[in-house]
Amino acid sequence: MSTHRTAPRHPPAGYRTSLPWRIITSAAQYVDRRIGWDRLPVPAGLLTLFGLRVRLRQKNLYDTGQLPAIDQPEPAPPSASHQVNRSADGSHNDLGDPRMGMAGTRFGRNIPLEAIAPAAPSDVLATPSPREVSRTLLTRDGLIAAESVNSLVAAWLQFMIRDWFSHGTSPTDRPWEVSLVDDDPWPEHPMKIMRTPDDPTRDPQAPRGTPDTRVNVSSHWWDASQIYGKNAAEQHQLRTGERGRLHLWDDEQAPVPADPSQDPIYVPGFWLGLAMMQDLFTREHNAICEHLHGAYPSWSDEELFQRARLINSALLAKIHTVEWTPAVISHPTTVKALRANWWGIAGERVHDLFGRISDSEVISGIPGGETDHYGVPYALTEEFVAVYRMHPLVRDEWHLRAVADDTTLRHCTLRDIAGPGALKFLETTEMADLLYSFGTLHPGLVTLHNFPKFLQEFERPDGHLQDLAATDILRSRELGVPRYNEFRRLLRLKPAESFSELAHDPATAKQFERLYDGDIEKVDLMVGLYAEKLPAGFAFSDTAFRIFILMASRRLNSDRFFTTHYTPEVYSKAGMAWIDDNSMVTVLLRHHPELRTALSGLTNAFVPWHSTAPPET
Template sequence: MSSQRHTTHRRSGSGYRRSFPWRIVTGIAEYVDRRTGWDKLALVPGLLTLLGLRVRLRQKNLHDTTRLPFANLPDPAPPSARHKVNRTADGSHNDLDEPRMGMTGTRFGRNIPLGKIAPATPDRVLSRPNPREVSRALLTRTELIPAKSVNSLVAAWLQFMIRDWFSHGTSPTEQPWEVPLMDDDPWPERPMRIMRTPDDPTRDPRAPEGTPDTRVNVSSHWWDASQIYGTNEGEQRLLRSGELGKLRLWDDKLPPAPSDPARVPGFWLGLVMMQNLFTQEHNAICDHLHAAYPSWGDEELFQRARLVNAALLAKIHTVEWTPAVISHPTTVKAMRANWWGIAGERVHNLFGRIAESETVSGIPGGRTDHYGIPYALTEEFVAVYRMHPLVRDDWHLRSVADNATLSHRTFRELAGPEALKVLRTTETADLFYSFGTLHPGLVTLHNFPRFLQEYERPDGQLQDLAATDILRSRELGVPRYNEFRRLLRLKPAESFEELTDNPAWAEEIKRLYEDDIEQVDLTVGLYAEKLPAGFAFSDTAFRIFILMASRRLNSDRFYTEFYTPEVYSKAGMAWIDDNTMGTVLLRHYPELRSALAGVKNAFVPWHITQGGTKP
């Protein structure tokens, strides 16, 4: 078999967006955005501009890798009645016509034309400046540049989400990339070795020369809380208690820890805190559903609670996390409209959906729409989510009762097995309070965590994650910054001074890239940009979010046609409507009440308790 058949056009629903009126709307939106900038407009014209940009991105920036030659493509489990109302562990059968769509082991899509994917040749991946030179010259943090509008829960939450969304898998140890080092580089081995991204096991070895590279996602592409529930049935069975739908806990509070946290990529305190919180939330949902439907058994309670918990996570990310990190008034309104439509939350709570249109009543409960392209997360989505600067190097842990200092920790002391030591010796409420009152880093140049530039991998090898981030985009064929902007129909930077409003940075970038603006790496450009008001990351990255944030909801039938009381249960739907990140925290840690009193969004800085002073 040399190509994959799919029938996604059954619910493409996007023909009208190519009609003459929509061509006018999208053309005006792009013109106004390039000339003025959506963020400089008043609220209503700003929203209309973002709407037009999203339609154009859906038309031009979804590209299908499943049509490329493939082999070794096992079929998912045969369809059964349970697939219609239950999420599968591996993400299969979300689309009932195309059961492989979005499941574990399927390819990443692209937001750029397949012909624009550059091959991963040494000349391209290791071109000057090589990734280590970029890391040292432009990314190294000397002092934390804080993102003052948010708290450090945004960093923990983001990694928690990423563990659900995507992973390229474990890198092979053979044939690593060998990065030359400068004479004054203190790295302990020469050359620096960075493991390659695993090959696509579904690729047909007989594919014609020049066929674009593809990689697979070893997580499911769906927003299905797989970081809590596992990515296959074996994992899921180990996580379940077998009683009343609940997940396993030890000491009545925390889930079982990995047998060897050092071998879990990215394992750190913030991640395990979120994992624990929403494992407890799953069990609370089970109690709620058992009280409402006492005849339900373990399987029914588990499956409904999983749907509810995953939807609550998606809601929190859409209407709380994202508006906190991009808190421009227009984007706050736009993200809330993704969930409730322009009619708003109050109308939704009173009347439910009042129109079929996602613009009026939001995406959840609307029509499933793949926009003519099989659903998949994309390599460009992965690239713009490289936000390691959010992580602090130094952590001041304090008591929620009186703001008293408990300990000072470095990030190294919060990662790997050390995270469990902190978790077992510090009250979890105090940890959440500390995260809620500490700023994360801004996603910008010269702000990469020092510890992550000298990160010890599970296999004992040192890794500079800043250099790795640069290398990965090159390796995976993600365009350099200016070409990336062109492919999103944005104006490229004509000079280094236009790239950034920081003259010192402009000179540094110009010197490092030898006066060639076209060679500036995507990550460098994203980090150097002037940020829109209220943003903790770049406007260029935001363009991928405009497209993909809604697509993750539009394509998932459990957030569209099957987002109903008949599937979730009436009590389950009410739980999603009634809860926020703040209510989840207070349900499990009521000690946080004074710190969260009056805080409308749990991802913005909390109150200091007992008259204490912020460090």
């Protein structure tokens, strides 16, 4: 039976809408537009970002779950274990709304539902074609490096994305057919790009004009599902059944999925960097299990597994919040703001000495505070997915070197270390050498003319050839994400008035103008983001950062395992201490102590590591 519900035009009112809050948010928006948060002294910049976040929470959260739906995923019946354990599929995180955020539920939106454009061929395949945009504005001639960080940032990001979202496997019928110019060397004319899977919960009897929706086949929660599986069957297969442990890559008992399409090495996007992160934090889970077993020897396999999963997931969230993100957006204001997300403005030292000293997330951080959905059921959003299209972070050329003395092991390309080939490197190269090589190589900057060439001619495991740059452009159009200028307007940012204002230099501005027929309103979101002048210390755009301001904190605020249930009673006292005491540096050194010299003195593992080459004589 169909369930018809009317979607609200705006998020429910009531979230900090009193006069003082309106003054704060209006002042923040005014100062940001006139001066820019990044040009202010740190205290003023923090206040401005705080006001902008409140306004974004008020104006940029929209619930697609209220649209007509059928055949929605059914969570398992509630049980006592749901009170203290994360479920395999993300259900029962919100005990009052057990379906919220579970695998198979819809992506939300950060734009009004009526602003979502239908996926009509006339818009998806409009001039310029996604392939023209790829060739003209995105092709990398030589690596434009992000010199303030190392290539672990690229591996880490994909590792996180595998936890956060996936639209699922595209159907092979009805592909989008992208017309190509005669001299395009692509082997097939027209280029075929598979469609995003339809929403299986969409009601076929929904009123005409109902916005398109899609579902997230992963859990929306920050629950390390890339390690622990998306459902109970996957999770069971990953576990050893002893002391809470998980199988490792080099474990002879490691399971091979019955469905070959689910074998991780054949899932599109598998590469060496992802395998390295997967291995590292699977080992970290097992180390946590051993630590807990020592502290609580009577605990069963199930208890050890469930506590270790909570602890490992929280450690990942902490590393991303206070290490990865401050490394890639290292402006002094954002570094302070992101650390405040975790510890509050009181800071880490006060937290270590006294714990939470206030109920306020501003003073004492989000973890351990109150759960808050801001009037809209929690879900990751299509706009969040769109701004995380950051393939330029990935290098084409990789120079692998030994951690012992920095000697060359071999040169390889991204093609060599992607897909099943990645496992050959895991089998023939020491993990410490791989980590050292990533830690001492710069990634690419997220900018124009810097898309990995290999990913513009990427052969999927099924043999289908794909230009991922063209696909990224098409996906935003297909999913109704606004073009660049309209996206900025909906975030209350000033749109670009001319191509010369948007582009880095006159030559690029001319490329834009010619490609988009002189109409700045047609500029696609992704290339607009890539074209922006970056704030100091940023590896990606300020417009994308607005979605992070909103969604990065929301992933913590809405999750009771980071808020009301972030306690020793749920995690254990030993578990809370593990989260407090560890970082990416300590995780790396625990499992690969050979890295000690390369990491000596570093507090953030995502900045360039020290070379271990012997001093010249």
